Amino acid sequence: MSTKPYTRSLILASVAAAPVIFGPAGADALEPIESLGKNIFFDEKLSIPANKQACASCHDPARGWILPNATINATTVVAPGAKPHAVGNIKPHANAYASFSPPFRRGSFGPFTAPWEGGNFWDGRAEGCGATPGADCPTAEPRGAVSATIRSSGLPSSLQARYAKYLGPIADQALNPFPNDVEQNIREKNVCQQVKTAKYKDLYRQAYGGDIDCSPNPKANPACRTSFKRLAVALAAWQASSDVNSFSSxxxxxxxxxxxxxxxxxxxxxxxxxxxxxxxxxxxxxxxxxxxxxxxxxxxxxxxxxxxxxxxxxxxxxxxxxxxxxxxxxxxxxxxxxxxxxxxxxxxxxxxxxxxxxxxxxxxxxxxxxxxxxxxxxxxxxxxxxxxxxxxxxxxxxxxxxxxxxxxxxxxxxxxxxxxxxxxxxxxxxxxxxxxxxxxxxxxxxxxxxxxxxxxxxxxxxxx
Ligand code: HEC
Ligand code: HEC
The missing domain is CATH 1.10.760.10 (Cytochrome c-like domain)
Structure with a gap:
């Protein structure tokens, strides 16, 4: 992850043909990978049952990126999942500014602080260790697993270098909500297939230089899994953008x-x-x-x-x-x-x-x-x-x-x-x-x- 996600890098040759997509008035232009992440964030088709739940259902920008349900906030607090009767067990916290959290690591702090810092989630379990290989992370894999997807899986090195900054905790976090049965309740392969036919599918091609591959092969590391992780990287990219972290208070x-x-x-x-x-x-x-x-x-x-x-x-x-x-x-x-x-x-x-x-x-x-x-x-x-x-x-x-x-x-x-x-x-x-x-x-x-x-x-x- 970049320490300055608001800095726009130059458009590289591999994606030079990409049109520049504009966000809402006042927002900076988004790069294709950020725009892909944004579309996924709001896509309610990415749940089972379909049309039930997007990331935005629990993280509403208009309410400060939390659950937009005052009745639940006043009582049971936790968010319902896409599936009937499924509910979470902890309050959704805001996802804006979460991209600034460093990879989870041990440190030595003052007397009132636990000896750990960083990561995403209330307990830091989305560790993001892939962002800094070799860092003092308790478990480099599989929690840093998003990183391998970008560092190997046939991405041109120009894109690997360009997207490495997104491999922090927030990319690891993005692997969680889809398959979670108290959240969007949808399997990796189905997410992949939905994006393949979505109206924003071209953004994937622009971001990664090829069509999304949802094949279940090879069995050991199926193409659909690699694609799913690339979508997590796109979610990380948008959540690290100035669209989400606008510092506009x-x-x-x-x-x-x-x-x-x-x-x-x-x-x-x-x-x-x-x-x-x-x-x-x-x-x-x-x-x-x-x-x-x-x-x-x-x-x-x-x-x-x-x-x-x-x-x-x-x-x-x-x-x-x-x-x-x-x-x-x-x-x-x-x-x-x-x-x-x-x-x-x-x-x-x-x-x-x-x-x-x-x-x-x-x-x-x-x-x-x-x-x-x-x-x-x-x-x-x-x-x-x-x-x-x-x-x-x-x-x-x-x-x-x-x-x-x-x-x-x-x-x-x-x-x-x-x-x-x-x-x-x-x-x-x-x-x-x-x-x-x-x-x-x-x-x-x-x-x-x-x-x-x-x-x-x-x-x-x-x-x-
Ligand atoms: C010792 C560290 C510490 C101090 C000092 C502290 N906070 Fe907090 N604050 C936290 C932690 C940790 C949480 C989350 C606690 C939890 O969920 O159990 C929190 C939660 C909050 C929240 C809720 C945010 C949310 O999204 O739910 C607000 C608001 C807040 N603090 C404001 C303040 C203010 C104002 C002060 C000074 C009067 C303050 N805090 C002092 C550590 C601290
Ligand atoms: C059903 C409600 C729900 C949905 C849908 C949902 N989230 Fe969350 N989100 C939560 C809850 C609850 C937490 C806190 C969980 C925890 O800390 O254990 C959370 C935490 C997060 C955090 C961590 C923020 C931080 O500071 O650590 C991020 C980032 C996030 N969600 C992004 C997303 C993205 C991206 C999606 C879509 C792929 C998504 N969420 C879908 C409920 C939801």
């Missing part, structure tokens, strides 16, 4: 327009500027004494290779460290079929960590598409139903009485708020001293929420 625009490109921003309200200063712990006229909500211990990061951004003024601030932390989220009894203690996060993927750590989600687009009638769910199990309550939790997790002490077990968010208590964390209380007792006032909590509301991209890709 009000924060991005006002920062670019600001005379010194620094906070406080001209064009932000005092409340929004204060929210920023609290988020980053910056001593300012609005935040005298530099009160620190300590969000940056985890929600701060930039694309690989770019300078660190301690004050949140980088154009490409990602609002995640792509590492794993345990913030003490309560058990959500409303997810059917998921018992307490079942969703351990990173622990389900590697064994040398305590249960309860999840990969930090980006805060970009957390408020996108919210309205009086459309509410989201937050954190991996969607226990939190608003940004307000989540910030209140960070502020008072260790201050309010426990719901259990009031005799309320497995409380929902609503029950907790009504009783002014927090449930015990699903997994034993972690000593995460950076959350739990921040000493924020109600208006400071509100300022942090107002700041997060400036992070919604104003560009929204549409179904092609």
């Amino acid at each position: 009000r924060r991005d625009k006002k920062l670019a327009d600001d005379p010194d490109h620094a906070f406080p921003l001209v064009g932000f309200t005092d409340q929004e500027n204060l929210g920023h200063d609290l988020f980053y712990g910056i001593d300012s006229e609005l935040n005298r004494g530099g009160k620190d909500a300590r969000c940056t211990a985890c929600h701060n990061g930039v694309p690989r290779g770019e300078p660190a951004d301690p004050k949140g003024e980088a154009p490409k601030q990602l609002y995640t460290d792509n590492r794993f932390h345990h913030i003490g989220v309560p058990f959500n009894r409303q997810i059917q079929g998921v018992a307490k203690g079942a969703k351990t996060g990173l622990r389900a993927h590697v064994t040398d960590v305590q249960a309860g750590s999840f990969r930090t989600p980006t805060l970009r687009n957390v408020a996108k598409g919210l309205s009086a009638s459309f509410k989201k769910a937050y954190t991996h199990n969607g226990w939190f139903k608003s940004l307000e309550s989540l910030v209140h939790f960070y502020n008072t997790r260790d201050v309010l009485r426990s719901c259990e002490s009031l005799g309320i077990t497995q409380a929902t968010e609503k029950e907790a708020l009504q009783n002014n208590c927090w449930p015990a964390p699903e997994f034993p209380n972690p000593a995460v001293f950076v959350v739990g007792n921040l000493g924020l006032t109600a208006s400071e909590e509100a300022a942090i929420v107002a700041y997060m509301k400036t992070l919604s991209d104003e560009r929204t890709p549409k179904k092609p």
Whole structure:
């Protein structure tokens, strides 16, 4: 994967004949491989039963790339699959900006961080190790299996070199939803055949220099499997493009327009500027004494290779460290079929960590598409139903009485708020001293929420 997926490489001779496809107004032109990925992302024919489900069904750009179903968000949280009665077991998280997560690897971090970082999914199991062969990945194959498809399988070396940057976690991730029976529920071969007859089939030829081959032979490594993986690479390419990662929020625009490109921003309200200063712990006229909500211990990061951004003024601030932390989220009894203690996060993927750590989600687009009638769910199990309550939790997790002490077990968010208590964390209380007792006032909590509301991209890709 490129650290700068927004950089357009020159069109190489092998695909020079490709027409340039234009995305929605304001978007950059897409290359054929990106455009192929975009068409696949929105194609509801790629499910069984057909016409039931596309990637976009669970990752709606207009709602910040999450499940566009307010009723489910308010209750059971998990997405229905294409097949009748099939449902998932964890909240779909936004796929935008996920392409910036590095391949899964061991590192050494501060005391409140699990010793792993990167990958895609809440537990990092889409490892993307093919992107950096020889990297310190626990399992280079088969999780890095997309890579072999590009590095061998008869692709001209010019294309191999050109597409190598897409072989990160997000390409490995794309292998999962189609065959998953609680998602699109369709086999590799059928995906291949659908694309072969789709109205966008020429994009495959333009991207890979030949028609898509869906043959089941040779048995050991059938052509249809190679083609399927190439479609995963196309999905990765689009999800790494500026169409998906547009950095087009009000924060991005006002920062670019600001005379010194620094906070406080001209064009932000005092409340929004204060929210920023609290988020980053910056001593300012609005935040005298530099009160620190300590969000940056985890929600701060930039694309690989770019300078660190301690004050949140980088154009490409990602609002995640792509590492794993345990913030003490309560058990959500409303997810059917998921018992307490079942969703351990990173622990389900590697064994040398305590249960309860999840990969930090980006805060970009957390408020996108919210309205009086459309509410989201937050954190991996969607226990939190608003940004307000989540910030209140960070502020008072260790201050309010426990719901259990009031005799309320497995409380929902609503029950907790009504009783002014927090449930015990699903997994034993972690000593995460950076959350739990921040000493924020109600208006400071509100300022942090107002700041997060400036992070919604104003560009929204549409179904092609
Ligand atoms: C039925 C709903 C559903 C469908 C359909 C679906 N996803 Fe997802 N997606 C999820 C869920 C749930 C997760 C989180 C799963 C986990 O972490 O274990 C997820 C996670 C992801 C992530 C990881 C983001 C990150 O930051 O780690 C990406 C990327 C993604 N999906 C892309 C896709 C693509 C591409 C498709 C189509 C090929 C797709 N999804 C289809 C529900 C869905
Ligand atoms: C110790 C690391 C850490 C700190 C400090 C932290 N977060 Fe988080 N944040 C996380 C992790 C990890 C998750 C996901 C937890 C889960 O799903 O179990 C998360 C989830 C969230 C979400 C939900 C996003 C989504 O898509 O569901 C929001 C919003 C959020 N944090 C905002 C904040 C704010 C604002 C602050 C500062 C007041 C903050 N966080 C401090 C690590 C942290």
